[in-house]
Amino acid sequence: MNALKKCCYRTYQKIMYVAEYFMPWPEAETLKGSGSLMKMPEWLKSHGRKSVLIVTDSVLAGFGYSGKLADGLTEAGIKAVVYDKVVPNPTIDNIEEGLKIYKENQCDCIVALGGGSPMDCAKGIGCRVACPKKPIEKMKGTLKVGHKLPPLYAIPTTAGTGSEVTLAAVISNPAKQEKYPIEDPVVIPRYIVFDPQLTIGLPPHVTSTTGMDALTHAVEAFIGKSNTSATKKQAIEATQLVFKYLKRAFDNGQDIEAREQMQRAAWLGGKAFTRAYVGYVHAVAHALGGFYGVPHGLANAVALPYVLKKFGASAYKKLAILADAVGITGADNKEKAEKFIAAIEDLNKSMNIPNKIEGRWTIKDEDIDRLVDHAIKEANPLYPVPTIFDKEDIKELFLAVKG
Ligand SMILES: NC(=O)c1ccc[n+]([C@@H]2O[C@H](COP(=O)([O-])OP(=O)(O)OC[C@H]3O[C@@H](n4cnc5c(N)ncnc54)[C@H](O)[C@@H]3O)[C@@H](O)[C@H]2O)c1
Numbered sequence: 001m002n003a004l005k006k007c008c009y010r011t012y013q014k015i016m017y018v019a020e021y022f023m024p025w026p027e028a029e030t031l032k033g034s035g036s037l038m039k040m041p042e043w044l045k046s047h048g049r050k051s052v053l054i055v056t057d058s059v060l061a062g063f064g065y066s067g068k069l070a071d072g073l074t075e076a077g078i079k080a081v082v083y084d085k086v087v088p089n090p091t092i093d094n095i096e097e098g099l100k101i102y103k104e105n106q107c108d109c110i111v112a113l114g115g116g117s118p119m120d121c122a123k124g125i126g127c128r129v130a131c132p133k134k135p136i137e138k139m140k141g142t143l144k145v146g147h148k149l150p151p152l153y154a155i156p157t158t159a160g161t162g163s164e165v166t167l168a169a170v171i172s173n174p175a176k177q178e179k180y181p182i183e184d185p186v187v188i189p190r191y192i193v194f195d196p197q198l199t200i201g202l203p204p205h206v207t208s209t210t211g212m213d214a215l216t217h218a219v220e221a222f223i224g225k226s227n228t229s230a231t232k233k234q235a236i237e238a239t240q241l242v243f244k245y246l247k248r249a250f251d252n253g254q255d256i257e258a259r260e261q262m263q264r265a266a267w268l269g270g271k272a273f274t275r276a277y278v279g280y281v282h283a284v285a286h287a288l289g290g291f292y293g294v295p296h297g298l299a300n301a302v303a304l305p306y307v308l309k310k311f312g313a314s315a316y317k318k319l320a321i322l323a324d325a326v327g328i329t330g331a332d333n334k335e336k337a338e339k340f341i342a343a344i345e346d347l348n349k350s351m352n353i354p355n356k357i358e359g360r361w362t363i364k365d366e367d368i369d370r371l372v373d374h375a376i377k378e379a380n381p382l383y384p385v386p387t388i389f390d391k392e393d394i395k396e397l398f399l400a401v402k403g
Protein backbone atom coordinates (compact mmCIF):
# COMPACT_ATOMS: atom_id res chain seq x y z
CA MET A 1 0.00 0.00 0.00
CA ASN A 2 1.37 3.40 -0.89
CA ALA A 3 2.49 5.83 1.77
CA LEU A 4 -0.08 8.50 0.89
CA LYS A 5 -2.98 6.08 1.36
CA LYS A 6 -1.59 4.96 4.71
CA CYS A 7 -1.20 8.57 5.76
CA CYS A 8 -4.86 9.26 4.83
CA TYR A 9 -5.97 6.25 6.90
CA ARG A 10 -3.97 7.38 9.91
CA THR A 11 -5.39 10.90 9.59
CA TYR A 12 -8.94 9.51 9.50
CA GLN A 13 -8.22 7.42 12.61
CA LYS A 14 -6.82 10.49 14.43
CA ILE A 15 -9.94 12.50 13.56
CA MET A 16 -12.17 9.73 14.90
CA TYR A 17 -10.03 9.51 18.03
CA VAL A 18 -10.40 13.22 18.75
CA ALA A 19 -14.12 13.23 17.80
CA GLU A 20 -14.76 10.50 20.37
CA TYR A 21 -13.88 12.87 23.19
CA PHE A 22 -16.98 14.86 22.21
CA MET A 23 -19.35 11.88 21.96
CA PRO A 24 -21.67 10.80 24.76
CA TRP A 25 -20.48 7.66 26.60
CA PRO A 26 -23.33 6.95 28.99
CA GLU A 27 -22.63 4.71 32.00
CA ALA A 28 -25.30 2.06 32.40
CA GLU A 29 -27.30 1.45 35.54
CA THR A 30 -26.63 -2.15 36.61
CA LEU A 31 -28.06 -4.99 38.64
CA LYS A 32 -25.41 -7.51 39.72
CA GLY A 33 -25.20 -10.92 41.32
CA SER A 34 -26.90 -14.31 41.32
CA GLY A 35 -30.67 -14.00 41.12
CA SER A 36 -30.63 -10.50 39.57
CA LEU A 37 -32.86 -11.63 36.70
CA MET A 38 -35.88 -11.89 38.95
CA LYS A 39 -35.25 -8.44 40.42
CA MET A 40 -35.99 -7.01 37.00
CA PRO A 41 -39.78 -6.74 37.22
CA GLU A 42 -39.56 -4.35 40.20
CA TRP A 43 -36.73 -2.48 38.51
CA LEU A 44 -38.69 -1.98 35.29
CA LYS A 45 -41.75 -0.98 37.28
CA SER A 46 -39.70 1.67 39.07
CA HIS A 47 -38.71 2.99 35.62
CA GLY A 48 -42.37 3.28 34.67
CA ARG A 49 -42.28 0.65 31.87
CA LYS A 50 -45.66 -0.59 30.70
CA SER A 51 -45.01 -2.96 27.79
CA VAL A 52 -41.78 -4.89 27.26
CA LEU A 53 -40.37 -6.79 24.30
CA ILE A 54 -38.01 -9.58 25.44
CA VAL A 55 -35.59 -10.58 22.68
CA THR A 56 -33.90 -13.96 23.08
CA ASP A 57 -33.13 -17.21 21.26
CA SER A 58 -34.76 -20.63 21.31
CA VAL A 59 -32.06 -22.22 23.50
CA LEU A 60 -32.51 -19.69 26.30
CA ALA A 61 -36.29 -19.77 25.90
CA GLY A 62 -35.96 -23.56 26.26
CA PHE A 63 -34.19 -23.07 29.61
CA GLY A 64 -37.26 -21.13 30.71
CA TYR A 65 -35.42 -17.84 31.42
CA SER A 66 -37.55 -15.62 29.16
CA GLY A 67 -40.77 -17.31 30.31
CA LYS A 68 -39.89 -16.77 33.98
CA LEU A 69 -39.04 -13.15 33.35
CA ALA A 70 -42.25 -12.59 31.35
CA ASP A 71 -44.30 -14.14 34.18
CA GLY A 72 -42.58 -11.92 36.74
CA LEU A 73 -43.28 -8.85 34.63
CA THR A 74 -46.94 -9.80 34.21
CA GLU A 75 -47.24 -10.22 37.98
CA ALA A 76 -45.77 -6.75 38.39
CA GLY A 77 -48.48 -5.37 36.09
CA ILE A 78 -46.20 -4.96 33.04
CA LYS A 79 -47.17 -6.42 29.68
CA ALA A 80 -44.46 -8.74 28.32
CA VAL A 81 -44.06 -10.29 24.87
CA VAL A 82 -41.24 -12.59 23.83
CA TYR A 83 -39.44 -12.82 20.48
CA ASP A 84 -37.28 -15.96 20.72
CA LYS A 85 -36.28 -16.65 17.13
CA VAL A 86 -32.89 -14.92 17.07
CA VAL A 87 -30.27 -17.06 15.33
CA PRO A 88 -26.51 -17.00 16.03
CA ASN A 89 -25.16 -14.19 13.82
CA PRO A 90 -28.54 -12.38 13.90
CA THR A 91 -30.12 -11.40 10.61
CA ILE A 92 -32.06 -8.47 9.21
CA ASP A 93 -35.13 -10.76 9.13
CA ASN A 94 -34.76 -11.32 12.90
CA ILE A 95 -34.76 -7.57 13.42
CA GLU A 96 -37.83 -7.00 11.23
CA GLU A 97 -39.77 -9.82 12.94
CA GLY A 98 -38.92 -8.42 16.38
CA LEU A 99 -39.82 -4.91 15.24
CA LYS A 100 -43.26 -6.08 14.14
CA ILE A 101 -43.96 -7.56 17.58
CA TYR A 102 -42.64 -4.40 19.27
CA LYS A 103 -45.05 -2.23 17.26
CA GLU A 104 -48.06 -4.55 17.56
CA ASN A 105 -47.73 -4.48 21.34
CA GLN A 106 -46.90 -0.79 21.62
CA CYS A 107 -43.81 -1.65 23.62
CA ASP A 108 -41.89 1.09 25.40
CA CYS A 109 -38.60 -0.73 26.02
CA ILE A 110 -36.57 -3.77 24.94
CA VAL A 111 -34.98 -6.45 27.12
CA ALA A 112 -32.18 -8.41 25.42
CA LEU A 113 -31.64 -11.79 27.05
CA GLY A 114 -28.80 -13.83 25.60
CA GLY A 115 -25.38 -13.70 24.08
CA GLY A 116 -24.22 -11.20 21.49
CA SER A 117 -26.79 -12.46 19.00
CA PRO A 118 -29.96 -11.53 20.94
CA MET A 119 -28.29 -8.38 22.28
CA ASP A 120 -27.34 -7.20 18.79
CA CYS A 121 -30.75 -8.14 17.41
CA ALA A 122 -32.36 -6.07 20.19
CA LYS A 123 -30.08 -3.16 19.32
CA GLY A 124 -31.10 -3.53 15.67
CA ILE A 125 -34.80 -3.48 16.63
CA GLY A 126 -34.13 -0.37 18.69
CA CYS A 127 -32.43 1.27 15.70
CA ARG A 128 -35.45 0.56 13.52
CA VAL A 129 -37.81 1.97 16.16
CA ALA A 130 -35.63 5.08 16.32
CA CYS A 131 -35.38 5.41 12.53
CA PRO A 132 -38.59 3.86 11.12
CA LYS A 133 -37.91 4.98 7.55
CA LYS A 134 -34.30 3.83 7.38
CA PRO A 135 -33.58 0.17 6.52
CA ILE A 136 -30.93 -1.56 8.62
CA GLU A 137 -28.61 -1.79 5.61
CA LYS A 138 -28.40 2.00 5.53
CA MET A 139 -27.19 2.07 9.14
CA LYS A 140 -24.11 -0.04 8.37
CA GLY A 141 -20.88 1.70 9.38
CA THR A 142 -20.13 4.51 11.76
CA LEU A 143 -22.58 7.07 13.21
CA LYS A 144 -25.44 6.30 10.82
CA VAL A 145 -28.24 5.91 13.40
CA GLY A 146 -28.15 9.27 15.15
CA HIS A 147 -31.52 9.01 16.95
CA LYS A 148 -32.28 7.95 20.49
CA LEU A 149 -33.29 4.27 20.86
CA PRO A 150 -36.02 3.06 23.21
CA PRO A 151 -34.56 2.06 26.59
CA LEU A 152 -32.53 -1.11 26.21
CA TYR A 153 -31.88 -3.59 29.04
CA ALA A 154 -29.09 -6.06 28.32
CA ILE A 155 -28.81 -9.39 30.15
CA PRO A 156 -25.69 -11.15 28.83
CA THR A 157 -25.80 -14.96 29.09
CA THR A 158 -22.44 -15.58 27.45
CA ALA A 159 -19.23 -13.93 28.66
CA GLY A 160 -17.56 -12.71 25.52
CA THR A 161 -18.97 -10.11 23.19
CA GLY A 162 -19.37 -7.29 25.71
CA SER A 163 -22.29 -6.14 23.56
CA GLU A 164 -23.99 -5.03 26.79
CA VAL A 165 -21.60 -2.09 26.90
CA THR A 166 -20.53 -1.51 23.30
CA LEU A 167 -21.54 0.92 20.62
CA ALA A 168 -21.78 -1.91 18.07
CA ALA A 169 -24.50 -4.17 16.73
CA VAL A 170 -23.23 -6.81 14.33
CA ILE A 171 -25.83 -7.82 11.77
CA SER A 172 -25.85 -10.52 9.08
CA ASN A 173 -27.49 -10.41 5.70
CA PRO A 174 -27.45 -14.03 4.49
CA ALA A 175 -28.78 -13.04 1.04
CA LYS A 176 -25.55 -11.14 0.42
CA GLN A 177 -23.31 -13.37 2.57
CA GLU A 178 -22.55 -10.25 4.49
CA LYS A 179 -22.00 -9.44 8.15
CA TYR A 180 -21.29 -5.90 9.27
CA PRO A 181 -21.21 -3.71 12.36
CA ILE A 182 -23.46 -0.73 12.98
CA GLU A 183 -21.41 1.56 15.21
CA ASP A 184 -23.06 4.42 17.02
CA PRO A 185 -23.01 5.40 20.73
CA VAL A 186 -26.83 5.56 20.65
CA VAL A 187 -26.95 1.74 20.69
CA ILE A 188 -25.10 1.44 24.03
CA PRO A 189 -27.59 -0.17 26.45
CA ARG A 190 -28.64 2.06 29.33
CA TYR A 191 -29.27 -0.86 31.71
CA ILE A 192 -27.34 -4.09 32.31
CA VAL A 193 -28.08 -7.17 34.42
CA PHE A 194 -25.10 -9.35 35.37
CA ASP A 195 -26.51 -12.58 36.72
CA PRO A 196 -23.75 -15.22 36.70
CA GLN A 197 -26.30 -17.98 37.35
CA LEU A 198 -27.51 -17.51 33.79
CA THR A 199 -24.11 -18.49 32.39
CA ILE A 200 -23.58 -21.77 34.27
CA GLY A 201 -25.48 -23.73 31.61
CA LEU A 202 -23.14 -22.59 28.84
CA PRO A 203 -21.60 -25.66 27.20
CA PRO A 204 -17.77 -25.79 27.47
CA HIS A 205 -17.21 -25.12 23.75
CA VAL A 206 -19.32 -21.94 23.94
CA THR A 207 -17.64 -20.88 27.21
CA SER A 208 -14.22 -21.24 25.57
CA THR A 209 -14.89 -19.54 22.26
CA THR A 210 -16.96 -16.66 23.65
CA GLY A 211 -14.28 -16.13 26.31
CA MET A 212 -11.64 -15.90 23.57
CA ASP A 213 -13.79 -13.21 21.95
CA ALA A 214 -13.42 -11.18 25.16
CA LEU A 215 -9.64 -11.69 25.03
CA THR A 216 -9.57 -10.65 21.37
CA HIS A 217 -11.41 -7.41 22.21
CA ALA A 218 -8.90 -6.62 24.93
CA VAL A 219 -5.83 -7.45 22.85
CA GLU A 220 -6.99 -5.73 19.65
CA ALA A 221 -8.01 -2.60 21.56
CA PHE A 222 -4.73 -2.52 23.50
CA ILE A 223 -2.35 -2.92 20.56
CA GLY A 224 -4.26 -0.35 18.50
CA LYS A 225 -3.33 3.30 18.28
CA SER A 226 -6.51 4.86 19.71
CA ASN A 227 -6.26 4.05 23.40
CA THR A 228 -7.09 6.32 26.31
CA SER A 229 -5.63 5.72 29.76
CA ALA A 230 -8.99 4.14 30.71
CA THR A 231 -9.10 1.71 27.75
CA LYS A 232 -5.52 0.60 28.47
CA LYS A 233 -6.44 -0.27 32.06
CA GLN A 234 -9.65 -2.01 30.96
CA ALA A 235 -7.83 -4.07 28.32
CA ILE A 236 -5.07 -5.11 30.72
CA GLU A 237 -7.52 -6.18 33.42
CA ALA A 238 -9.69 -8.06 30.90
CA THR A 239 -6.60 -9.92 29.65
CA GLN A 240 -5.59 -10.85 33.19
CA LEU A 241 -9.09 -12.07 34.02
CA VAL A 242 -9.33 -14.24 30.89
CA PHE A 243 -5.95 -15.84 31.60
CA LYS A 244 -6.95 -16.49 35.20
CA TYR A 245 -10.58 -17.57 34.91
CA LEU A 246 -11.50 -18.77 31.41
CA LYS A 247 -9.95 -22.22 31.73
CA ARG A 248 -11.54 -22.57 35.17
CA ALA A 249 -14.99 -21.75 33.76
CA PHE A 250 -14.34 -24.17 30.89
CA ASP A 251 -13.28 -27.00 33.24
CA ASN A 252 -16.10 -26.44 35.70
CA GLY A 253 -19.14 -24.59 34.40
CA GLN A 254 -20.56 -24.42 37.94
CA ASP A 255 -17.61 -22.35 39.21
CA ILE A 256 -19.60 -19.23 39.99
CA GLU A 257 -16.54 -17.10 40.82
CA ALA A 258 -14.99 -17.91 37.43
CA ARG A 259 -18.31 -17.18 35.71
CA GLU A 260 -18.63 -13.85 37.51
CA GLN A 261 -15.08 -12.84 36.69
CA MET A 262 -15.54 -13.81 33.03
CA GLN A 263 -18.63 -11.58 32.91
CA ARG A 264 -16.41 -8.78 34.17
CA ALA A 265 -13.71 -9.63 31.59
CA ALA A 266 -16.27 -9.47 28.78
CA TRP A 267 -17.62 -6.16 30.03
CA LEU A 268 -14.12 -4.67 30.33
CA GLY A 269 -13.13 -5.95 26.88
CA GLY A 270 -16.29 -4.40 25.44
CA LYS A 271 -15.62 -1.12 27.19
CA ALA A 272 -12.04 -1.06 25.89
CA PHE A 273 -12.85 -1.74 22.26
CA THR A 274 -15.88 0.49 22.11
CA ARG A 275 -13.47 3.44 22.45
CA ALA A 276 -10.25 1.91 21.10
CA TYR A 277 -11.68 -0.30 18.31
CA VAL A 278 -10.92 -3.85 17.28
CA GLY A 279 -8.72 -4.84 14.34
CA TYR A 280 -8.06 -7.35 11.58
CA VAL A 281 -8.98 -10.37 13.73
CA HIS A 282 -12.53 -9.08 13.86
CA ALA A 283 -12.60 -8.08 10.21
CA VAL A 284 -11.61 -11.66 9.29
CA ALA A 285 -14.07 -13.15 11.81
CA HIS A 286 -16.99 -11.07 10.53
CA ALA A 287 -16.27 -12.08 6.93
CA LEU A 288 -16.18 -15.76 7.97
CA GLY A 289 -19.39 -15.31 9.97
CA GLY A 290 -21.13 -13.72 7.00
CA PHE A 291 -20.01 -16.34 4.46
CA TYR A 292 -20.19 -19.57 6.42
CA GLY A 293 -21.82 -18.75 9.76
CA VAL A 294 -18.60 -19.49 11.66
CA PRO A 295 -19.32 -18.70 15.34
CA HIS A 296 -17.80 -15.34 16.13
CA GLY A 297 -15.71 -16.42 19.12
CA LEU A 298 -14.32 -19.45 17.30
CA ALA A 299 -13.27 -17.36 14.29
CA ASN A 300 -11.53 -14.86 16.57
CA ALA A 301 -9.83 -17.53 18.66
CA VAL A 302 -8.36 -19.17 15.56
CA ALA A 303 -7.36 -15.94 13.80
CA LEU A 304 -5.90 -14.06 16.80
CA PRO A 305 -2.44 -15.72 16.94
CA TYR A 306 -1.99 -15.47 13.14
CA VAL A 307 -2.83 -11.77 13.06
CA LEU A 308 -0.57 -11.00 16.03
CA LYS A 309 2.33 -12.87 14.43
CA LYS A 310 1.81 -11.00 11.18
CA PHE A 311 2.04 -7.64 12.95
CA GLY A 312 5.58 -8.64 13.96
CA ALA A 313 7.72 -5.93 15.52
CA SER A 314 5.00 -3.26 15.31
CA ALA A 315 3.10 -4.99 18.14
CA TYR A 316 5.99 -6.26 20.29
CA LYS A 317 6.03 -3.42 22.79
CA LYS A 318 2.30 -3.55 23.56
CA LEU A 319 2.17 -7.35 23.59
CA ALA A 320 5.12 -7.34 25.99
CA ILE A 321 3.08 -5.17 28.37
CA LEU A 322 0.23 -7.69 28.22
CA ALA A 323 2.77 -10.49 28.76
CA ASP A 324 4.04 -8.70 31.90
CA ALA A 325 0.45 -8.32 33.08
CA VAL A 326 -0.14 -12.06 32.98
CA GLY A 327 3.25 -12.98 34.45
CA ILE A 328 5.06 -14.05 31.28
CA THR A 329 8.77 -13.25 31.43
CA GLY A 330 11.31 -12.74 28.65
CA ALA A 331 14.65 -11.15 27.84
CA ASP A 332 13.15 -8.38 25.70
CA ASN A 333 9.89 -7.18 24.17
CA LYS A 334 10.21 -9.54 21.21
CA GLU A 335 10.61 -12.60 23.38
CA LYS A 336 7.78 -11.56 25.69
CA ALA A 337 5.46 -10.86 22.75
CA GLU A 338 6.23 -14.21 21.17
CA LYS A 339 5.65 -16.01 24.44
CA PHE A 340 2.36 -14.14 24.90
CA ILE A 341 1.17 -15.29 21.46
CA ALA A 342 2.27 -18.83 22.32
CA ALA A 343 0.28 -18.59 25.58
CA ILE A 344 -2.84 -17.71 23.55
CA GLU A 345 -2.22 -20.75 21.35
CA ASP A 346 -1.77 -22.92 24.44
CA LEU A 347 -4.97 -21.57 25.99
CA ASN A 348 -6.85 -22.38 22.77
CA LYS A 349 -5.35 -25.87 22.70
CA SER A 350 -6.16 -26.53 26.34
CA MET A 351 -9.83 -25.88 25.53
CA ASN A 352 -9.83 -27.97 22.32
CA ILE A 353 -10.09 -24.92 20.05
CA PRO A 354 -8.54 -25.85 16.68
CA ASN A 355 -5.89 -23.73 14.97
CA LYS A 356 -7.72 -23.75 11.62
CA ILE A 357 -11.26 -23.05 10.51
CA GLU A 358 -12.36 -26.48 9.38
CA GLY A 359 -15.18 -29.01 9.12
CA ARG A 360 -18.50 -27.56 8.03
CA TRP A 361 -17.01 -24.07 7.91
CA THR A 362 -14.10 -24.90 5.59
CA ILE A 363 -13.11 -21.85 3.55
CA LYS A 364 -13.58 -22.33 -0.21
CA ASP A 365 -10.77 -21.20 -2.51
CA GLU A 366 -13.22 -19.50 -4.85
CA ASP A 367 -14.52 -17.32 -1.98
CA ILE A 368 -11.17 -15.97 -0.82
CA ASP A 369 -11.08 -12.80 -2.94
CA ARG A 370 -14.55 -11.80 -1.80
CA LEU A 371 -13.70 -12.62 1.82
CA VAL A 372 -10.68 -10.35 1.52
CA ASP A 373 -12.85 -7.57 0.05
CA HIS A 374 -15.29 -7.80 2.96
CA ALA A 375 -12.58 -7.81 5.58
CA ILE A 376 -10.61 -4.93 4.10
CA LYS A 377 -13.73 -2.81 3.65
CA GLU A 378 -14.57 -3.23 7.32
CA ALA A 379 -11.09 -2.61 8.66
CA ASN A 380 -9.58 0.11 6.47
CA PRO A 381 -9.45 3.00 7.18
CA LEU A 382 -11.40 2.67 10.47
CA TYR A 383 -9.37 0.34 12.66
CA PRO A 384 -6.26 1.93 14.20
CA VAL A 385 -4.16 -1.24 13.91
CA PRO A 386 -0.39 -1.34 14.59
CA THR A 387 0.36 -1.94 10.89
CA ILE A 388 -2.04 -1.26 8.03
CA PHE A 389 -2.44 -4.32 5.84
CA ASP A 390 -3.30 -4.38 2.16
CA LYS A 391 -5.26 -6.99 0.21
CA GLU A 392 -2.31 -9.35 -0.14
CA ASP A 393 -1.69 -9.30 3.61
CA ILE A 394 -5.34 -10.04 4.37
CA LYS A 395 -5.35 -12.82 1.81
CA GLU A 396 -2.40 -14.39 3.64
CA LEU A 397 -4.47 -14.32 6.83
CA PHE A 398 -7.39 -16.18 5.23
CA LEU A 399 -5.00 -18.73 3.75
CA ALA A 400 -3.39 -19.16 7.17
CA VAL A 401 -6.66 -19.92 8.98
CA LYS A 402 -7.99 -22.10 6.13
CA GLY A 403 -8.17 -25.76 7.17
N1 LIG B 1 -22.09 -5.85 19.56
C1 LIG B 1 -20.85 -6.12 19.82
O1 LIG B 1 -20.14 -5.27 20.33
C2 LIG B 1 -20.31 -7.45 19.49
C3 LIG B 1 -18.99 -7.79 19.83
C4 LIG B 1 -18.53 -9.04 19.49
C5 LIG B 1 -19.37 -9.94 18.85
N2 LIG B 1 -20.64 -9.58 18.52
C6 LIG B 1 -21.56 -10.49 17.83
O2 LIG B 1 -22.22 -11.30 18.79
C7 LIG B 1 -22.61 -12.54 18.17
C8 LIG B 1 -22.08 -13.70 18.95
O3 LIG B 1 -22.53 -13.66 20.27
P1 LIG B 1 -22.08 -14.77 21.32
O4 LIG B 1 -20.69 -15.16 21.06
O5 LIG B 1 -22.41 -14.27 22.66
O6 LIG B 1 -22.96 -16.02 20.93
P2 LIG B 1 -24.53 -16.21 20.63
O7 LIG B 1 -25.35 -15.17 21.26
O8 LIG B 1 -24.67 -16.41 19.16
O9 LIG B 1 -24.76 -17.59 21.39
C9 LIG B 1 -24.03 -18.74 21.01
C10 LIG B 1 -24.81 -20.00 21.42
O10 LIG B 1 -24.80 -20.12 22.82
C11 LIG B 1 -26.13 -20.30 23.29
N3 LIG B 1 -26.23 -19.71 24.61
C12 LIG B 1 -26.16 -18.40 24.95
N4 LIG B 1 -26.21 -18.26 26.27
C13 LIG B 1 -26.34 -19.51 26.80
C14 LIG B 1 -26.41 -20.00 28.12
N5 LIG B 1 -26.38 -19.21 29.17
N6 LIG B 1 -26.51 -21.34 28.28
C15 LIG B 1 -26.52 -22.17 27.22
N7 LIG B 1 -26.43 -21.75 25.93
C16 LIG B 1 -26.33 -20.43 25.74
C17 LIG B 1 -27.01 -19.62 22.27
O11 LIG B 1 -28.31 -20.14 22.28
C18 LIG B 1 -26.26 -19.95 20.98
O12 LIG B 1 -26.64 -21.20 20.51
C19 LIG B 1 -22.01 -12.52 16.78
O13 LIG B 1 -22.97 -12.15 15.83
C20 LIG B 1 -20.92 -11.46 16.89
O14 LIG B 1 -20.57 -10.88 15.66
C21 LIG B 1 -21.10 -8.38 18.85
Ligand SMILES: [Fe+2]
Nearest residue numbers: 161213217282
Ligand atom coordinates in the same frame (compact mmCIF):
# COMPACT_ATOMS: atom_id res chain seq x y z
FE1 LIG C 1 -15.96 -9.78 19.07
